[in-house]
Amino acid sequence: MSEDGLTTIGQEFKGERGDLIPILQRAQDLYGYLRPDAIRMISRWLKISENEIFGVATFFAQFRFHPPGQHHIKICLGTACHVKGGEQILTIATHRLGVGAGETTADGKYDLDRVACLGCCALAPVVAFDDKIYSQMSVLKIQRILDGQKID
């Protein structure tokens, strides 16, 4: 399926250098991360070395190089969230999940990330659980959310 998906994506672009980042974004949407074989294909197609593609991709925070967990927890540590206690929410999530920011739990269930602003600063602190955004979080609420998620 991998080649097919990528080929379809390829048809949307002209194959110019400027298409590199959008193509990487689409490839990541497709597989959840930048698989080495996908990078190889993109490299052949755009005639840019794999080395250079990695150079570009590692520059940007969005790109991942490992398979993602089933759920993605993003703790906002933008300024508004920081001054309202985002750091402590991260401390708890780190402790409870047993992984640091940027890591995936051993059972592959959760990715934990710190992000710099989800744009809901007026309702800080904010945590995103997959696509759902929880606002006005607290150290107690995050514990409850983690409890709830563990059950299902």
Add this chain to the structure above:
Amino acid sequence: MDKKSIERRRQQAVAKWEELQKSPIPFIYIGAGSCGLAAGAADTQSAVEEYLRRKGLNARIVQVGCIGPCYLEPLMDVQMPGQPRISYSNVTAKDVAYILNGFFENGEITKSRLAGHFGDGDLDGIPRFFDLPMLKPQVRIVLRNCGLIDPEDVDHYLARDGYKGFEKSLSMTWREVLDTVKRSGIRGRGGAGFPTWRKWATCRETESDQRYLICNADEGDPGAFMNRSLIEGDPHAVLEGMLIAAYTIGASQGYVYIRAEYPLAIKRLKKAIAQMREMGLLGQNILGSDFSFDIKIKQGAGAFVCGEETALIASIEGKRGMPRTRPPFPAIAGLKGQPTIINNVETLGTLPNILRNGAEWYAGYGTDTSKGTKTFSLVGKVRRTGLIEVPLGITLREVIYDIGGGTQKPFKAVQSGGPSGGCLSEEFLDLPIDYEHLAEVGAIMGSGGLIVVDSDTCIVDMAKYFMGFTQKESCGKCVPCRVGTRHMVEILEKVCDGKADLSDLDKLEKLGHTVKNGSLCGLGATAPNPALSSLKYFRSEFISHVKDKRCPAVTCKNLVVYRVIAGKCTGCQRCVKVCPTGAITGPRSEPHNLDQSKCIKCRSCYEICRFDAIAGDAIIIES
């Protein structure tokens, strides 16, 4: 579509809009910006749908963008036939039935959760929404449609004079438009405040047959969301601004460079661009003129530095987002080496208003050197948080107290301009907000982030936070920024840990000036601002950390301890259950023990004791 047919379309849109105001069926508006959704607007909307279904009622639900007072989200407006639209605040799913029952069952205006109405004049003693303390001092120009119209319905935009500013510019020469923008006095809203007309003129006067326009929607300042709200609430305003700018500078291709963290804004932009294309507002010979233009969306990939013009261009070209030295400025040699104008979302969104209402009208707001209005995201410890738009020259005090309602604990500082800006103390509260005054005291206006903090926030910790942010986001190209910011972070960490001495503060200051003067781009050149301004205005707080090894705000982890007050603890065990590390132990009904070696200072016990336990405040945090 030509000029006549857009006029016809607009008339239809006006009729549709007026019908909406006088509609025979009730309308229910849901504030469904990102902030509203985060507060639970989707659940509120489901509850409304469910209510209407259960009662077999006919009403229309319209999703609108953010109207500004995010602290009141989720907002729900009810508009009964023949009545003005009435707004309710903090409406969660369980409040819906009660509010709607008032209207649908009892035929009266529900009084609980009422925020205000959108009609003219008096209504049963209910305040006008725009007369609420948070809104009254505001002047809404660029935000005029946000929260009022359905951002996905171009007819709403058209009915409210949408695309009239662009049509006006088409009837003028590019020089005339340039002159209008010049007389309006508008300066870039993305941070630097460069006069918009001047860079446009440079670009237009540079010989080329391909010029580019880029809308900078990267909004990198963490803690600011003005651009997101504007795009979500009124995407066509920004796109109309792009048409005006492109026409003036002679660009045929435009890009919106938007951060990927804003999925709703991206969705709205895509939809709006499709509507423009369908109406002939993009493509060849727009409205029958010889002006042709198209717009593409480029999603940022998560790098703060890509908000900087040359880095942004590199990233669109498919390279690492690293800045380069300027000159040449992008207005002369930018994207693919061609003359390129980069303007901020808000700068562009303001242009239609200037063209429609005239330069003098716009220049009537603001000060001599800083004309017009500016949006700010007012967040942190103020009571009323949200998105505001005020005339420049307004004082910080008016913004923080009159609009924001002040702070609960004593005010300590306001941070303006994000990671490039400065931290100002109480003595500056009467400072007018404009480009010059803020720069004079070591802050900047920036893109409009205003973060208010109170006595519970540690200034040193905040300086460390910003420094840590820029250090991580430094692209690494130049040494002062790459190495200098790292050393500054290390010194600030030492201060926060109580391990620094006074000479470290001098080192910090010196290093700050070196990084400022030696860095290649704006990121490094402004990165020391938060630390330097804090050091200047809050030196005593630094000294406490250094000399007394104390954090006066009781924030810095390594300088605080958590304690159980034995005389107050009733042994209710709430904290025992919530402690993630098992640091608190003790049998029921006996004062609990806190094992310092296990405590990770996560604050859970403190909060549960304050809000949820029997004793109330048996756990204290001390420094």
